[in-house]
Amino acid sequence: MNGVHDMGGMHNFGPVQYEKNEPVFHADWERTMFANAIALLGGRYFKVDEIRRATEMIPPAIYLRMSYYEGWMRALIILLLEKKLVTEAELERGHAAGRPKVPMQALPKEMAMYAMYNRIPASLDLDIKPRFKPGDPVVTKNIHPQHHTRMPRYVRGRRGRIEMDHGIFLLPDTNGHDGPDRPQHVYSVRFEARELWGEDAPPRDGVYIDMFDDYLEPQTK
């Protein structure tokens, strides 16, 4: 989705507002929001890709005005309603009218503790041959899908070079929706700053971004 979340290269947002000795949370409701979201993710009520997709559904004027954890709240509500796990009326009243139709177990504390300190890879051990190898020149597709994607606008239709192969992961474009699993290689791709931003960009600088195989084509002369 060509949403306002896709900010790379945009102008006029002003200087970075830096807070010295920033606390982890700024208010108690942020703690509540964060912990509930993580617990629901851990309980497999929905996936991270779905949360990102739902965040991108927030109207742009609200997205730019809201605080970070308000975004989590809005995204979570979008998903909970969509999956019919809660109703508008319940959220209005602040009380449950019953259990969700598909009862899933709440994430136990022990599992949360395990996940915070132990490696649970997202990569998949599948026999899929990589289409590219480090050093290969590639060009990104010029696509503007209405659905969720992790290919930012600023790299679309640009030429780059494969830096490394990260392994096989699920394509967020379908994983963030109800689409089929599309496991594929993800590559780190280097784009020269000048390829992205034109001749006034510094000549030796570069941007590295992770590209799913679906986003790439080989460069032809």
Added chain:
Amino acid sequence: MGMQKPGTALTDVQMRVKALASVLAEKGMVKQETLDAIVDQYETKIGPHCGAQVVARAWTDPAFKKLLLENGSAAVDSMGFGGLEGAHLTVRENTPAIHNMVVCTLCSCYPWATLGLPPVWYKSAPYRSRAVRDPRGLLKEFGVELGSDVEVRVWDSNADMRYLVLPMRPAGTDKLSAKQLAALVTRDSMIGTAQLAPYRR
């Protein structure tokens, strides 16, 4: 933003979060002890001091540094820092010739397991919009001035990989232990928006 002063009414967002949390708890979708544990870990246990230990070890243990740069996930996992948002970690080393810097232009991806939760500025529009387009201008605002002989590499964490910068070891630290070194490593130096100042006792 999001702060409630004592004696004031709950804001709309606070009320909606409260209602949402009550509904989830009543439906049995979350457990309070799990929620408390999650908050406690990120507020008191998992933070930049974890990444600082990784950096200090890399500075003092060449075999570990080699592993860290080749397979960041395995290296940090061996120290217990391979959990959530850290399972696929790529570590990039700053040198006199190359400066690395990390961003997530699409949302807020950040190596939680080594740095904790990201600061507000990292998730903000000014940082996300400019990091890829004008990293040198942004770095200048952070107090980092780089010559044209230095190559700037920006890592946009848009997939499952998370990025950590291995900052340059400050001058004057030859005699310091790994523990003393870790105390010098700042969060921002591991994001790549700061360089570490020369050490003075």
